[in-house]
Amino acid sequence: xxxxxxIRVSKPGYSVLTGTDPQMVMSSKFDNLKIHSRGSxxxxxxxxxxxxIAHGLGYVPVFLxxxxxxxxxxxxxxxxxxKYMIAPIQLEATDIGSxxxxxxxxxxxxxxxxxxxxxxxxxxxxxxxFGGNETDNFGxxxxxxxxxxxxxxxxxxxSPTYKGxxxxxxxxxxxxxxxASIGIYVAxxxxxxxxxxxxxIDEDNTGGFxxxxxxxxxxxxxxxxxxxxxxxxxxxxxxxxxxxxxxILGRAGWSSGNHMAFVMEDNGSTVNATYFETTVNYNDGxxxxxxxxxxxxxxxxxxxxxxxxxxxxxxxx
Amino acid sequence: xxxDYGLKISVEGVSVLSATDLQTAFKNDSSLLKVVQSGxxxxxxxxxxxxxxxxxxxxxxxxxxxxxxxxGNGDVSIVATxxxxxxxxxxxxxxxxxxxxxxxxxxxxxxxxxSVDGTSHSATVSSxxxxxxVMKPGYAITSTDLENQxxxxxxxxxxxxxxxxxxxxxxxxxxxxxxxHGLSYTPGFILWSQVNxxxxxxxxxxxxxxxxxxxxxxxxSVNLSYYHNAPAGQNLKIYYVLFxxxxx
Numbered sequence: 012x013x014x015x016x017x018i019r020v021s022k023p024g025y026s027v028l029t030g031t032d033p034q035m036v037m038s039s040k041f042d043n044l045k046i047h048s049r050g051s052x053x054x055x056x057x058x059x060x061x062x063x064i065a066h067g068l069g070y071v072p073v074f075l076x077x078x079x080x081x082x083x084x085x086x087x088x089x090x091x092x093x094k095y096m097i098a099p100i101q102l103e104a105t106d107i108g109s110x111x112x113x114x115x116x117x118x119x120x121x122x123x124x125x126x127x128x129x130x131x132x133x134x135x136x137x138x139x140x141f142g143g144n145e146t147d148n149f150g151x152x153x154x155x156x157x158x159x160x161x162x163x164x165x166x167x168x169x170s171p172t173y174k175g176x177x178x179x180x181x182x183x184x185x186x187x188x189x190x191a192s193i194g195i196y197v198a199x200x201x202x203x204x205x206x207x208x209x210x211x212i213d214e215d216n217t218g219g220f221x222x223x224x225x226x227x228x229x230x231x232x233x234x235x236x237x238x239x240x241x242x243x244x245x246x247x248x249x250x251x252x253x254x255x256x257x258x259i260l261g262r263a264g265w266s267s268g269n270h271m272a273f274v275m276e277d278n279g280s281t282v283n284a285t286y287f288e289t290t291v292n293y294n295d296g297x298x299x300x301x302x303x304x305x306x307x308x309x310x311x312x313x314x315x316x317x318x319x320x321x322x323x324x325x326x327x328x
Numbered sequence: 329x330x331x332d333y334g335l336k337i338s339v340e341g342v343s344v345l346s347a348t349d350l351q352t353a354f355k356n357d358s359s360l361l362k363v364v365q366s367g368x369x370x371x372x373x374x375x376x377x378x379x380x381x382x383x384x385x386x387x388x389x390x391x392x393x394x395x396x397x398x399x400g401n402g403d404v405s406i407v408a409t410x411x412x413x414x415x416x417x418x419x420x421x422x423x424x425x426x427x428x429x430x431x432x433x434x435x436x437x438x439x440x441x442x443s444v445d446g447t448s449h450s451a452t453v454s455s456x457x458x459x460x461x462v463m464k465p466g467y468a469i470t471s472t473d474l475e476n477q478x479x480x481x482x483x484x485x486x487x488x489x490x491x492x493x494x495x496x497x498x499x500x501x502x503x504x505x506x507x508x509h510g511l512s513y514t515p516g517f518i519l520w521s522q523v524n525x526x527x528x529x530x531x532x533x534x535x536x537x538x539x540x541x542x543x544x545x546x547x548x549s550v551n552l553s554y555y556h557n558a559p560a561g562q563n564l565k566i567y568y569v570l571f572x573x574x575x576x
Contacts, residue, residue: 018337020460020481032487032572037354037479039337041487041572045349045358049446071529073520073569077386077420077444084419094419094426095386095444099532121528122520318444320388323349323358326520326529326567327493 044073045323054131054314056190061130066122066321073324074127076120078317081136083116095318098129114139114301118315122326129317136314140179140271140306142289150175156223160198163238164205164277164284173284176224178217178272179306184260185267188308191256193273194249196303197242198288205238205285206278211255215264217272225274230258235278238285247294247303248287256308271306335462335479354479356462361388362474362483363573365439371429379425381439385447388440389425390486391418392516392575394433420444436575438516441474441483487572489515494566498523498558501540506551509570514549516571521554524562542566547575 017039021027025034032038047068054062066072077095084091084100100118114134121128150161150173161175177195193209211230232254242248252273259271277284292303334356338347349355365381381387393416417428418437427435459481463469467476474480494507509515520529521541530541541564544555558564 017340020479022484023459023482032489033574035487035572036481036484037360037487039353040340041489042339042353042491043360043485043487044569045352045355045360046442047358049442049444051445051447073518074531075388076531077388080419084417091417091419091426094421096417096419097389097532099530119530121530123527123529318386320442320444320446324488324569325350327491 042324047072047321047323049318049320051316051318053316054129055312056136056309056314057312060132060135060314061128062317063126063128064319065126068321068323068325069124071122071124071326072127073322073326074120074122075320076118076127076129076317077319078118078129079315080118081116081131081315082138095316098317127319127321129319131314134301136309136311137307138183138310139302140182141302142178142180142304158220159290160286160288161275162200162284162286163207163275164203164280164282166283172277172280173286174225174274174276175287175289176212176220176272176274177289177304178212178220178270180270181268182271182306182308183267184308184310185265187257187260188253188310189312190251191253191306191308192249193252194247194303194305194307195287195289196292197238197244197246197248197285198292199244199286200283202240202243203282203285204240205280205282207236207238208276208278209234209236209250209252209255210274211252211259212272212274213259213262214272215262216266216269218270220272224272227274229274230255232258237278252306256306334465354462356478357465359442359464359475359478360485361440361442362477362480362485363438364441364474364483366437366484368434368436370434371427371431373431375429375431377427377429377435379427379437379439380423381420381425382423383439383441384422385443386420386422386445387425388442388444389418389420389438390516390518391425391427391435391437393427393429393435436516438486438573440486443475484573486516488569489572490568490570492568494564494568496564498556498560498562498564500560501557502555503558504553504555506553507566507568508551509547511570512549514547514575516573516575517545517547517552517568519545519552519554519566519568521556521567522565523556523558525565529567 019027019038020036021030022036076098078098080100098118098120115132116134118131150157162173165172210233213228213230236250238248289304294301294303337354338344339351339353342351462479464478520531522529523540533544540557542554542556546553
């Protein structure tokens, strides 16, 4: 039934008397999305990956977030570099390279009656490199060699002392990075405290470990830390190697895509060694299928820029 | 402070004198999303469509596309995500809106005058000597900047045809459902979902692996369909907004 009250405003060229609903610019028959506020910001790794914005409405409002994706959206097909997309971005875990693996690198957003929130997930912004085969790692226990795994520490009788080396292929970056870390899968005897000292191999493009790698030049930078006994078998021990990473990138002969390697030695163990698996081992916790031994780096502290729009309209809760 | 000037239109059944902001279809202190550019088309073999808007700022936009994965030809999804699952992605910068989709599938886009961040800009519209123009408080009626205008009859607005909340008990992850909308056309839409009454409303197809809410949603001329990953026995709520304006 046509009502004879209210307001109708027609588009240019259409009669307000006979025009259909889609031919109206507005009609009091319909509600509209009414903008309450808009704003913008930046998410930095150093200040937390979730941004909280108070809306002050006292109810859950209709909202939109626009933000920029990470490097995944700069590939040849998508080429969305710099463009703002409506979040959530990348709802699916996504295979972005070889070996086959999925990352949690999405952007999600939500609201409650106090705030709206935008969050970039843990892998957002990171690039990864892996060891490809058994020539990419090397272990030594004093009188024998091993590939595919290595130990760090000592046997209960104090001898031998294990040490290892690990190479990562195709490190596609140059200059310097904001943050880099290494993750190693704990394969055996994980429930012990193991002090470890880590150096980089000071080379432009480290070759495979076809022979003993421990006499190669090492970086000036090193990391001395301890694998906690709480990290048991099946977990990944991850720690920061930014200073080592940037020292190697700073070599005159370094080029993006070269290979980079690290050496780990015991640093005063008093109990059994921890054994690390260095060939690719996957965390198969659905839906994320991620290698447990990796080298990853974050080029910049700036993760993404975002824009938000909050409407006066209320989500019916 | 209550103002005694401007324009306020209450929703049906509510006195305009006592209507709260939530009970108004329009009030001149709020901008509506004014359509500056819209269009439809079909993706070619490249799957890429670039629309030039040349606004000089990043505008608000909505994109809807036909999808093919599992859900049948003709279903339309909101492209509110970088949906690599369906290869349905859209993003805007200061000069273009870029759409990625599948060969042979249709799309519809809306670009609005309103910027994504509320920063002022100099977008203007030709001034006709007919129609209606309503300013936001504090701006002269002679201003041609659409950001200062809450309504201008030269430009269409997104009009809400239907809203609703669905509350169901999940039969398990991967469950699906349909909401008959009764509109007899394929409307543009947006939605939010909440799982287990946790108070968090996630926008769009964002549930999936992360929050177990809606991970895919589609519309045709009869139904709004949804897929979710809420665990069996938990409550799933969906709030949806369907527009008078078509999707594809």
